[in-house]
Amino acid sequence: MPAIELGGIEMRLISILKGCKMQLGAAALLAASHAGAAEPSPGITDDTIKIGVTGPLTGPVAVVGGVAEGIRARIEQGNAEGGVKMGDGKTRKIELVIEDDGLDPQRTLANVRKMVEKDKVFALVGTAATPNNLAIGRYITQKKVPNVFMYSGVVSLNAPEWEVGFVPSFSTEADAFAKYLENNKPDAKVAFLYLNTETGQTFMKAFDRAIEDSTIKVLERQPVTSQDPTVETQLNTLKASGADTLIVIAAPRQGGEAIRFQSESGWKPLTLVTNLSSAYPVLQSVGLENAKGIITSDFLKPIISDQKSGDEGVDRYLDAIKAAKVNFVFANTIGQTGYAIGDALIQSLEKLKEPTREELMNVVQNMDGWQNPLLFDGIKISTKEKSDLYPIEALQLYQFDGQKYVPVGGVLDFEGDTHE
Known part of the structure; x- marks a missing residue:
């Protein structure tokens, strides 16, 4: 069979077809690589x-x-x-x-x-x-x-x-407070000022469970909300209960009022305040001298x-x-x-x-x-x-000395033990 000679046009067509084939191959590889990558979610770009x-x-x-x-x-x-x-x-x-x-x-x-x-x-x-x-x-x-x-x-x-x-969690903080009382005031008579939300309910449920086998007793519980203009009535009821220990689970304003009341009213119970309302500005707002001796928990230096x-x-x-x-x-x-x-x-x-x-x-x-x-x-x-x-399940207790918080004891670790 005689050889077939290709003219210039035929040669150019072959060259174009080869180029297209290479481009299609590259496109296929690129598509395959993108198929393996996840589509970005809203809110994120390359920059x-x-x-x-x-x-x-x-x-x-x-x-x-x-x-x-x-x-x-x-x-x-x-x-x-x-x-x-x-x-x-x-x-x-x-x-x-x-x-x-x-x-x-x-x-x-x-x-x-x-x-x-x-x-x-x-x-x-x-x-x-x-x-x-x-x-x-x-x-x-x-x-x-x-x-x-x-x-x-x-x-x-x-x-x-x-x-x-x-x-x-609030249950971890409750466990820490219960542990402190068991070690330092095992016959504590407790009064609660608590947020009447899941926050307060969760804390008290965990605390009650933690003290089941102890001699610690809860004498009175008074609810508050974060919008209450004053909680003096509740605090007077708690004072009248005969409790020698006050636990405060409240928003900053109501928690601050409780800190001032327990000092200025002459009650002066052992006062434990959750992290929720124990920040330094809260103490400043009610007078640092009134906060002296309160105990709180934190996970920060x-x-x-x-x-x-x-x-x-x-x-x-x-x-x-x-x-x-x-x-x-x-x-x-x-x-x-x-x-x-x-x-x-x-x-x-x-x-x-x-x-x-x-x-x-x-x-x-x-x-x-x-x-x-x-x-x-x-x-x-x-x-x-x-x-x-629950990312953080350990706490350090602190006591306020009138100017700063001082660590009390060692870290209380409840890793893997957070519960309702």
């Missing part, structure tokens, strides 16, 4: 990630707004240092969207709807208060939006696939000066709040908690191998002994998916 924060920036419980301010300080510090190098290899700046809810659960829900649907945030962080987190549970589950490192000691998570707390301490974590915190011009004093444990929450968020993003909300939840539900710059020595952050979603 930025948008995070939502809602809390009481104004109103009677504006002191709790220190959480949002502390978060802002840590995020601004991270952004100033170049951003967060995330687990997918990309470095991103964090864009915060902060909204004021006055600690009203319905305003919290409205804020979250806006942030998710209009602002397109990737996740929520540091949402304050138990009723407020309960109010958004159904919505974030429906929208599949992470609500991480909540500022709430809620035990019964109502959106467990999409939320993780940060601060110890005591910060007693705004001068450099030599502790790297504390000094970075002091630098951050100064640069951010926060509206709280350095000793404010609520603001410190916000900073610690911001740091936990950054650590989570550093481990994010895929830019998805699902991956964020995978990371925060499987934290294994994470360090944090402000955590008290010996306390770490750990979770275990489906079996232990």
